[in-house]
Amino acid sequence: MDESKFYAYCLQGDVTAAYEYLRSIPNKSKKYQQLESKYYHRFFGGKPIYRFKTDDPWIRKVLLAYFQYFTSVLTGKNVEEVETRLVQSLVGLISDKDFIDNLDLIEEKLERIFQEKGYRFLGGVTSPFRGPYIWKITDKKNFMVELPHQTVEVTVYFLSNFIMQSWIHFATFGEKFAGGWAKEDGLYYVNESPKKKRTKLDSSEFQVSYLKHEAQHISDYSRFPNLQPKDLEYRAKLVELIYESKPIRLLKKFFYEAKHDPNFPHPYSSYILMTRLSKLAFGIEEIQTLENWKSVDSALIRNWACNLYNGHTEQLIVSGEGTVGVI
Incomplete structure (x- = not known):
């Protein structure tokens, strides 16, 4: 099986196509049989079992709402209808006297509650789907980054102890995930991955694919x-x-x-x-x-x-x- 092709479908937000491709492979090895079983039970079996990296009952309810949203949009359900169900699931968890039907406002309130519980919460959209990043530890380091026609100094925030990493991580069982992102105050780097996939800071994966890529965003945001x-x-x-x-x-x-x-x-x-x-x-x-x-x-x-x-x-x-x- 061509794993790059399989995961490309997932990164395009089409788990159904990825699963159909996986099913089409004849004489699958035990590894791919297990992978097919995992995808079936999470996305198509009707009774998914989700893993939670926390014992907090309220946080588990929030994560469950997003997991159900991910499962639906990644299998081709109508995004607007699924977002409406997500609002209905989340609004009862923010203890707000006024009914809110705007996901951005709901996530602003979630961010404050997560902060009180010792977590950072970044909501919004990782195009084209919703999906927050929720983590506990943040460290930082400054870098000088050479770009075409300029050199910029950037602050990189190294993030770890995640309990959610948006829809790409969910769609690929953690095999693929957003390595980081750029905001006006600096670069955010996901400093958490399986041992076999950890990136060294002197590698081209970090220096080029992350640092230069995201520093270019910082430059373009201002320009x-x-x-x-x-x-x-x-x-x-x-x-x-x-x-x-x-x-x-x-x-x-x-x-x-x-x-x-x-x-x-x-x-x-x-x-x-x-x-x-x-x-x-x-x-x-x-x-x-x-x-x-x-x-x-x-x-x-x-x-x-x-x-x-x-x-x-x-x-x-x-x-x-x-x-x-x-x-």
Whole structure:
């Protein structure tokens, strides 16, 4: 089985397609038989068993509400209807005298309650679905980060002791998860993963795929404050390619992630990036196989990425600092 293809479906928010692909594999090994069983019981068996990393009854109820939401949206249920059920589940847990039907306001109240219980709660959307990050420990460290045409100093907050890591972690049983994110006050890094997947701070996974990627977001937030996620992700991924010594590592990730759907900023930005690189490398705006990319010189890929980045920056400057994007 091609695990990259399987998890790409999950990252695109389509667990049904991932499960059908898994089921289609003949003569599955014991590992994949167990994986199929896990997905069936969580998403399709009707009686999922959820794991809670806390004994607090109130927190368990909040987590259960989100777990049920994840299960529904990841299997193709109507998102608006599922969000309505999520509101109904959460509103009874915030002890508010006035009825609230706005998830953003509900999550603001949840954040305060979690803080009282010793946790940090970050709500909102990891496009295209809701799903909070809830953790207990935060440490910080400052870094100087070189980006195209500038060097920036950033503060990285290292987060650990999670009890929830939004929908991507849930959709993949923890095999994939958001490595971090950027906010105006600094970068947030998920410093918690299985031992076999832990990232060293001097690795390109951290220095390039996390640090430069997220620092580019920080830069763009101040320079183009209204820029939409798909343009932000496109620019940050180009920056990764500019500095990555082995671009095929990134191209493999972008190849499997690519999806022509603007509602999914990460997959869509990968789609745009791969089609434009394919045009430059092969003369055709159609994503090429990984085998074809293995024969392309790394220096050329980095140079093309730099040109695409500079061209995109020029388009944004022409459009003005209020632009929402150009892709």
